[in-house]
Structures are given as structure tokens and as C-alpha cells.
Amino acid sequence: MTSVSAKRISWVAAAGIPLLFAAIAMLQGRIDARIPTPAAGQENLILSSAALIKKFSLGYEPLLADIYWTRSVQYYGDRVGVRGSKFDSLWPLLDITTELDPKMIVAYRFGAIFLAEPGLGGADRPDLAIVLVKRGIAQNPDNWELNADLGFLYYWWMRDYPASSQAYLVGSRNPKAPPWLGMMAARIAQKGGSIQTSRMIWSQIYDTTRDPTVRKRALEMLKGLKAQQDEEQLNQLAETYRQRMGRNPASTEELRSAGLIGGTPVDPDGFPYVFNANGESKLNPKSTVSIPREPKTPPQPFK
Amino acid sequence: MSASAIEISELTKDYRLGFWHNRVRRSLDHLTLKIEDGEIFGFLGPNGAGKTTTLKLLMGLIFPTSGTARICGRPIDDVKVHAEIGYLPEQPYFYDYLTARELLDYYARFANYNSAERRERVNRFLELVGLASAANVQLRKFSKGMLQRVGIAQAILHDPKVVFLDEPMSGLDPIGRREVRDIIHNLKIQGRTVFFSTHILSDAEMLCDRVGVLVEGKLQGVGAPSEMVSMQVNAMEILFELREGLALPATLAAAKSIGGRNHVEVPEEKLYATLDELRKCGARILSVSPVRPTLEDYFLKLAGKKPSAPVPMEAVSR
Amino acid sequence: MSATTGPVAINTFREAVRDRVLYNLIFFALLMMGAAILVGEISIGIERLVIIDLGLTAISIFGLVMSVFLGVGLVSKEIEKRTLYTLLAKPIERWQFLLGKYAGLLITLAVNTAAMTLGLAAALFYVGRPFVRSDASILIAIYFILLEFALITALALFFSCFTSPMLSTLFTIGVFVAGVFAADIRNFGALAKNPALKGIATLVYYLVPNFQNFNAIAAAGHGDHIPASLVGQNTMYAVLYVAVLVLASSAIFSRRNLK
Ligand SMILES: Nc1ncnc2c1ncn2[C@@H]1O[C@H](COP(=O)(O)OP(=O)(O)OP(=O)(O)O)[C@@H](O)[C@H]1O
Numbered sequence: 001m002t003s004v005s006a007k008r009i010s011w012v013a014a015a016g017i018p019l020l021f022a023a024i025a026m027l028q029g030r031i032d033a034r035i036p037t038p039a040a041g042q043e044n045l046i047l048s049s050a051a052l053i054k055k056f057s058l059g060y061e062p063l064l065a066d067i068y069w070t071r072s073v074q075y076y077g078d079r080v081g082v083r084g085s086k087f088d089s090l091w092p093l094l095d096i097t098t099e100l101d102p103k104m105i106v107a108y109r110f111g112a113i114f115l116a117e118p119g120l121g122g123a124d125r126p127d128l129a130i131v132l133v134k135r136g137i138a139q140n141p142d143n144w145e146l147n148a149d150l151g152f153l154y155y156w157w158m159r160d161y162p163a164s165s166q167a168y169l170v171g172s173r174n175p176k177a178p179p180w181l182g183m184m185a186a187r188i189a190q191k192g193g194s195i196q197t198s199r200m201i202w203s204q205i206y207d208t209t210r211d212p213t214v215r216k217r218a219l220e221m222l223k224g225l226k227a228q229q230d231e232e233q234l235n236q237l238a239e240t241y242r243q244r245m246g247r248n249p250a251s252t253e254e255l256r257s258a259g260l261i262g263g264t265p266v267d268p269d270g271f272p273y274v275f276n277a278n279g280e281s282k283l284n285p286k287s288t289v290s291i292p293r294e295p296k297t298p299p300q301p302f303k
Numbered sequence: 304m305s306a307s308a309i310e311i312s313e314l315t316k317d318y319r320l321g322f323w324h325n326r327v328r329r330s331l332d333h334l335t336l337k338i339e340d341g342e343i344f345g346f347l348g349p350n351g352a353g354k355t356t357t358l359k360l361l362m363g364l365i366f367p368t369s370g371t372a373r374i375c376g377r378p379i380d381d382v383k384v385h386a387e388i389g390y391l392p393e394q395p396y397f398y399d400y401l402t403a404r405e406l407l408d409y410y411a412r413f414a415n416y417n418s419a420e421r422r423e424r425v426n427r428f429l430e431l432v433g434l435a436s437a438a439n440v441q442l443r444k445f446s447k448g449m450l451q452r453v454g455i456a457q458a459i460l461h462d463p464k465v466v467f468l469d470e471p472m473s474g475l476d477p478i479g480r481r482e483v484r485d486i487i488h489n490l491k492i493q494g495r496t497v498f499f500s501t502h503i504l505s506d507a508e509m510l511c512d513r514v515g516v517l518v519e520g521k522l523q524g525v526g527a528p529s530e531m532v533s534m535q536v537n538a539m540e541i542l543f544e545l546r547e548g549l550a551l552p553a554t555l556a557a558a559k560s561i562g563g564r565n566h567v568e569v570p571e572e573k574l575y576a577t578l579d580e581l582r583k584c585g586a587r588i589l590s591v592s593p594v595r596p597t598l599e600d601y602f603l604k605l606a607g608k609k610p611s612a613p614v615p616m617e618a619v620s621r
Numbered sequence: 622m623s624a625t626t627g628p629v630a631i632n633t634f635r636e637a638v639r640d641r642v643l644y645n646l647i648f649f650a651l652l653m654m655g656a657a658i659l660v661g662e663i664s665i666g667i668e669r670l671v672i673i674d675l676g677l678t679a680i681s682i683f684g685l686v687m688s689v690f691l692g693v694g695l696v697s698k699e700i701e702k703r704t705l706y707t708l709l710a711k712p713i714e715r716w717q718f719l720l721g722k723y724a725g726l727l728i729t730l731a732v733n734t735a736a737m738t739l740g741l742a743a744a745l746f747y748v749g750r751p752f753v754r755s756d757a758s759i760l761i762a763i764y765f766i767l768l769e770f771a772l773i774t775a776l777a778l779f780f781s782c783f784t785s786p787m788l789s790t791l792f793t794i795g796v797f798v799a800g801v802f803a804a805d806i807r808n809f810g811a812l813a814k815n816p817a818l819k820g821i822a823t824l825v826y827y828l829v830p831n832f833q834n835f836n837a838i839a840a841a842g843h844g845d846h847i848p849a850s851l852v853g854q855n856t857m858y859a860v861l862y863v864a865v866l867v868l869a870s871s872a873i874f875s876r877r878n879l880k
């Protein structure tokens with residue numbers, strides 16, 4: 001035996017709750033229609049560690065992404081330039097970061113540079129850098145910077161100029177993209193690789209990045225490329241000198257005396273260039289500038 | 304014809320016990336009772352008799368297994384009756400983060416007073432239950448008796464027609480008991496109906512128009528206190544001193560001597576004869592008083608048990 | 622709000638304030654201060670993003686903990702302490718009491734969240750850049766978090782109407798986790814060959830509250846636009862679901878014998 005009002009409420013509940021649930025289901029259908037349903041299954045069954053972390057973050061992925069991003073930067077910062085360093089965890093860290101927050105552009109762009117760098121500068125995995133940047137483009141179709149990064153990766157590390165040109169071209173279609181993307185596309189399609197093009201690419205990276213580590217790296221590259229370009233020019237002048245004087249120049253001073261140049265050429269650090277015994281122009285031993293060592297052959301794609 | 308204040312009919316409550324709720328305990332067994340307007344009714348019974356169960360059923364806190372009840376003519380499951388009633392639960396406890404004043408003001412909000420009326424009323428009732436000086440103290444700092452007083456204030460704050468009090472005197476000091484008696488008495492003067500439970504017969508005797516006695520969920524009897532056992536005197540006790548060297552008459556051999564004083568119980572009709580005899584032997588009478596059965600005696604009798612009177616050793620040893 | 626529900630709600634809010642529930646704001650303030658100072662040191666290029674993510678996550682977690690633990694105590698504490706006896710003897714229906722308690726906790730959560738929002742704004746102001754239009758999405762994300770609290774509180778209230786506070790807490794957290802994984806339940810169903818399993822998965826998907834709907838922290842961090850229609854749909858969703866839970870709670874609680 002229960003009270004009248006309890007009975008009344010029970011009736012309202014019994015009649016109302018199914019109706020309300022019907023309305024809820026309809027509403028949920030509408031909300032679901034906003035997001036395309038993931039292509040049936042597959043992806044959901046095979047869980048990478050990144051995807052697992054995402055699943056179990058209970059809706060708090062963004063903050064976790066920030067934490068992983070910070071860890072990635074620290075991980076890289078602790079190892080860069082240190083003898084014997086390996087960067088094996090850089091890919092998993094960036095993978096998790098971008099899985100948790102697929103819109104974190106800085107992380108893709110960081111990966112584009114430092115996953116690919118060889119030696120003490122990065123993980124030497126341009127293939128993974130490409131995977132990462134491509135994922136970034138898929139998740140952020142309106143971001144042209146990632147297209148430029150992809151173009152850079154194909155251009156610089158893979159020497160795949162058609163693919164590079166194509167990446168720039170796709171980026172240039174973005175209404176927000178600046179005109180130089182289209183120019184790069186055309187230029188690379190026409191001429192392939194050149195120091196001039198390389199310098200343009202790095203200076204765009206320098207201009208567009210907000211990440212100080214990337215910016216520092218871009219500046220080093222620009223200095224190196226400038227030095228490389230200078231050396232090529234000096235070597236041409238040395239050839240002229242050789243033809244004229246019948247011997248190698250010993251210093252830039254001799255080029256000046258011969259009237260080939262109007263001053264003392266210095267590298268981006270301000271040190272004069274020198275010549276070795278074979279008459280090849282070299283950086284001053286005191287200079288910190290380093291000429292970029294480009295991969296001799298494109299690295300084999302991973303998997 | 305106007306309805307009675309309280310009409311209880313065949314009200315029964317079974318509690319289900321055990322993990323699977325498969326054992327049943329009957330706490331109230333077909334209680335039928337009618338209480339008229341303006342009556343003060345005392346609900347008596349030993350511990351576990353079902354008094355609190357009855358009150359909780361009437362308040363709609365628990366639901367009856369069977370039976371019905373009406374208050375002021377309305378069925379108890381109609382929440383509108385709650386506007387007409389006040390309730391003091393057993394061992395009341397209140398929001399301990401509120402002060403006494405805030406608590407009463409909170410309860411007064413359910414009675415449609417405007418804020419000025421509420422303030423006036425709250426102050427008046429705090430005064431009435433003797434808590435004016437503790438009005439702004441948080442209830443977590445209140446003693447048991449002070450909480451009881453707050454409980455009484457909230458039960459009568461809104462001038463209810465029928466007031467239910469579950470052991471209103473418990474936890475109170477002697478002054479508090481008298482004050483509560485006065486409050487209940489005043490409620491009667493104002494024409495309100497009061498239904499209260501107690502173990503204490505003297506409280507009931509002093510206040511009630513009628514009492515009902517409940518034992519193990521069954522109503523044993525209802526009547527005016529004078530009709531109940533309490534007023535039937537079944538013996539007189541005489542306390543006296545004997546002069547030095549004098550012996551007791553044979554008729555008073557049953558008298559016991561404690562600390563130089565003697566006392567004897569005699570049936571009422573033999574009182575004067577006994578007193579004559581004592582005078583003859585020169586005894587000094589210290590007191591003569593009626594012996595009434597205690598409530599406990601009455602409860603035990605109803606429960607079919609014998610009072611555990613002291614028994615000589617020979618009777619128990621084999 | 623009816624004449625009886627209002628006082629109950631206000632008293633519930635007062636209880637939370639007097640029981641120093643709002644002290645959690647101190648921790649939040651310290652957290653935001655620490656984050657604002659540290660963020661420039663440790664997070665490169667994403668200071669603002671970190672402040673927004675951290676702030677919204679903290680608002681959400683602090684509030685969820687409050688919703689669950691205060692929510693399961695709303696009714697059970699009053700029964701346990703028997704404060705309910707005197708209250709229900711007043712002219713108030715049990716469902717009005719429930720609604721009042723529920724509303725009281727929502728007021729508490731709203732006030733708490735509003736204070737935290739101010740703290741978040743201060744931290745954002747500290748790390749630079751004046752507020753921009755896209756910051757509106759932060760406010761919408763906070764509104765969604767509040768809707769989430771409303772749902773969780775209703776769940777806690779519902780369970781506490783028929784089980785112990787311990788079990789209610791477990792059930793509430795369980796449903797919350799299930800609600801976060803709602804989409805996975807559905808996807809699992811989509812893969813299943815067995816039509817019965819498929820049906821059950823779909824049923825469960827629509828039955829558990831879908832908390833993923835209310836997750837807009839990422840969007841807020843990146844300043845993404847949140848369409849007004851989604852705000853409307855989410856509001857409607859929360860209102861309907863809360864209605865279900867409060868109605869069911871009322872039906873159960875109205876029949877309950879109080880100890
Ligand atoms: N919630 C409950 N569950 C099971 N049994 C109960 C419950 N409440 C009371 N009872 C039983 O019902 C019977 C009557 O209890 P009740 O509290 O009504 O007695 P009472 O007359 O008020 O006693 P007291 O004078 O000690 O207050 C007791 O046997 C008690 O054990």
C-alpha cells in the first residue's frame with residue numbers, strides 16, 4: 001500500500017519515461033549525424049597504445065595531449081646534440097600527442113622537422129615524419145602549413161620533387177594560404193632541387209613556426225645553406241682565378257687582389273671564408289655554421 | 304457530522320527482515336482508534352510496543368501493510384493534511400549547520416507566512432521553549448534536551464490542529480518536563496488535539512483526557528486515566544516507629560523492619576483497624592500512603608509475565 | 622520553482638556553503654596560478670592551449686567529484702540523520718523534496734563553476750593576449766560541462782533513492798564511464814554478427830547517457846566554432862535525460878519506507 005501521490009507519480013513515470021527515451025534516442029541520432037561514423041570497425045578493434053590512451057582518458061584528452069606534448073619537447077631537448085643520443089621514443093610521444101589532440105598543429109610541425117633529422121639532431125625517420133604530417137593534414141584540412149611541411153619533407157629528405165610539388169600545390173588551394181606555396185609548387189615541378197629553393201623553404205619554415213626549437217633549427221639551416229651557396233660561388237671564382245693565374249687561390253684576399261671580388265666575403269657568423277690546399281673554399285674553422293649534409297640517397301620508406 | 308481529529312482503522316505494519324526480506328515481524332497489529340477534536344491522548348506502551356511505528360505511519364514516513372487512517376477527515380496519504388499537523392519525532396535531529404532561528408524560519412516557510420510573520424513567530428516560539436538565548440547558536444552545539452525543545456517548537460510553530468509528539472519529555476530536565484507539560488496543556492486550552500507517546504504514566508495521568516495502552520503491536524485498552532489501573536489503589540503502606548522495648552502485636556507480624564523503622568502493607572479496608580492497633584501499642588506513625596501499581600507492573604501483567612519480586616532462597620534452590 | 626521546492630533548494634545550497642564545500646575553489650585558484658606561472662617555462666608554443674585545457678579539465682573534474690559525492694548524499698544523508706522526518710511532516714510531497722535537493726546542488730555547482738570560470742579567465746589574461754571572439758567557445762564548453770554535472774547529479778540522486786551511498790557512488794561512476802564509451806558500445810554492435818547482440822548494443826547506446834556529446838574542451842582550446850544548434854541539442858538532451866531520472870527517482874522514493 002502506498003500513497004496516492006506515489007501512485008500518481010508512478011503512472012506519470014511509467015508513461016513518461018519511454019516517451020522521453022524515444023525523444024532522447026532521436027536527439028542522439030541528430031547529434032551523431034554531425035560526426036561521420038567511423039568507417040566500419042577495423043580501426044576500432046586494433047588499438048594502438050595511442051588510441052588506448054585516448055579511450056581511457058575519459059574525455060580529458062586535451063590536457064593529456066598537452067602533457068604528452070610537453071614531454072615530447074623535453075625528451076627532444078634533453079637529447080639534441082648530446083653524443084650517443086637516440087630518439088627512439090620521439091615518434092611514440094608525438095603519435096600519442098596528436099592522437100589525443102588531433103588539432104595540435106605545433107606537434108605535427110615539430111615532428112616534420114625532428115623526426116626526419118639524422119644524427120644527433122633527430123630520429124632519422126623521414127618516413128614517420130611523413131606519416132605524422134599526412135595524418136595532421138587529414139585531421140586539419142584547413143591548415144596549409146602542414147601541406148608546406150609535407151612538401152618540405154618530400155623535397156628535402158626524399159628528393160621526391162613531383163610529390164613535393166604536389167603537396168605545395170594542394171596547400172596553395174587553401175584560400176588562406178599565402179601565394180608562395182603556389183610558387184614553390186611551380187618552381188619544384190620545373191627545376192627540382194636547388195639551394196635557392198631550399199633556402200626559400202627553410203625561410204618559410206622559419207617565418208611560420210611558433211616553436212623556438214624549430215625556429216633555431218631553421219636559422220641554422222638557413223645559415224648553412226647561405227654558406228653552401230657562398231662556397232659554390234667562391235669555388236667558381238677560384239676556377240676563374242686558377243685559369244687566370246695558373247694556381248689555386250690561398251685566401252679570399254688573393255681573389256680580391258685579382259679584382260674578382262670587391263671585399264672580404266664572410267659567412268653568416270661573420271668569419272671570413274678560407275681555401276684549402278686544393279683551392280676549395282671552406283668555412284673558417286672558428287665558424288659555428290655547418291653546411292647541411294643532405295642525404296646522398298633517399299632513405300628507404302619504412303614498412 | 305464533523306470528522307474526528309484522528310481515525311485509525313485496522314492499521315497494520317509488518318517489517319520485512321533478513322537479507323532476502325523473507326522474515327516478517329508484525330510491529331502494529333490491526334490498530335483501531337478514534338481521537339476526538341480537542342482531546343489530549345496519551346499513547347502508552349513498553350519499548351518496542353509499536354508507538355513510534357504508529358506515528359510514522361500516520362506521518363506517511365512509512366506505509367501500512369494494511370488498514371487506513373484519517374486525520375481531520377482526510378486520508379493520511381494526502382499531503383494536504385500536513386498543513387494541519389505538527390510532528391515531533393523520537394530523538395529528533397536537525398540540520399546541524401543551521402542555528403535554531405534559521406531552522407524554525409526554514410520550517411515556517413512551508414506554512415505560507417510572510418517574512419515579518421515568520422520572524423515574529425520564530426521569536427515567540429523560541430521564547431516559549433526557553434531557547435531565546437541560544438537562538439543564534441548552531442544546532443551542532445545543542446544538547447539533547449535543547450534539541451528536544453527545538454523539536455517541540457517546530458512541531459507547534461504553525462498552529463497545527465493536531466499535534467503528534469513521540470516521547471516529548473525524553474531528554475528533558477525536571478524543569479523542562481514541567482514546561483512541556485504546560486505547553487501541552489496550553490495546546491488543549493487553544494482547542495488543539497494532542498497525540499503523544501510515552502512510557503511514563505505520571506505524565507499521562509497529569510495531562511491526558513484518555514490514554515491507550517499498546518503492547519507488542521496490539522492495543523490493550525483505551526480509557527480515562529482514572530479508569531485505568533493507576534487510580535485503583537490496592538493497598539496502603541504504613542511507616543512507623545516503635546518505642547524502645549515494645550513488641551509488635553501478633554496481627555502485625557508481617558511488618559518489616561528497616562533501619563529502625565517498620566513498614567507494613569495492608570488492604571485499604573483494614574487501614575483504620577491497623578492504625579488503631581498501632582496506637583494501642585504506642586507506635587509513632589510516620590506516614591500512610593496508597594500503593595499504586597507501577598506502569599511496569601501493568602505492562603508486565605498485560606504481557607502475561609510475573610513481576611520479578613524478590614523470592615526466598617529456598618524457593619529457587621533444589 | 623514551487624513554494625516548497627524553493628526553500629529546500631536554498632537550504633541545500635546553504636548546507637554546501639556551511640560545510641565548506643566551496644573551499645575546493647582555493648585549490649583551483651592555486652592550480653591556475655601555478656599553471657599560469659609555469660606554463661611559459663614548460664610548454665612551448667601552446668601556453669594558452671595548456672591554460673584552457675587545464676582549466677576546463679579541472680573545472681570538469683572538481684565538479685564531477687562534487688556531483689557524485691554530494692549527489693549520492695542528497696537524500697541518504699537526510700534519511701541517515703533523520704532530518705527528513707520533520708521535513709516530510711510539513712506539507713511537501715516527496716518529489717518536491719527531491720526536486721529541491723537536486724536544484725540546490727545544481728545551484729551549488731553553478732556558483733562553484735562560475736567562480737572557477739573567473740579564475741580561468743584571470744589565468745588566461747595573465748598568460749597574455751586579450752580575449753577574442755573565439756573565446757566564446759570556452760564559455761560554451763563550460764556550459765556543456767555544467768550540463769554534464771546536471772546529468773551526473775541526477776544519476777547519483779536516482780541511485781541513492783534505492784541503494785546505499787556506497788553502491789550509488791559505484792553505479793554513478795559506472796554509468797559515467799559507460800557513457801564516455803557509448804560510441805564504442807555502438808561500434809561494437811555494428812561489428813557483431815549476432816543480431817541480438819547488435820540490438821542490445823544499440824539499446825545500450827541509446828539508454829546510457831552519452832557524455833561524449835558534452836565534450837568540447839578540445840574545441841574550446843583551439844577556438845573552434847561550436848554551432849548554436851549543437852548547444853540547443855545538448856541542452857535538450859540533458860533536460861530530457863534529467864527529466865527521466867528525476868521522474869524515476871520520484872516514483873521510487875515516493876514508495877520508499879523511511880527506516
Ligand atoms: N525499520 C524497522 N525494521 C524492522 N523492524 C522495525 C523497524 N522499526 C521498528 N521495528 C520493530 O517494530 C517494533 C516496534 O518498534 P517501535 O519503534 O514502534 O516501538 P516503540 O513503541 O516506539 O518503542 P520505544 O518505546 O522503545 O520507542 C519493534 O519490535 C522494532 O524492532
Ligand SMILES: [Mg+2]
Nearest residue numbers: 354355356393
Ligand atoms: Mg518509540
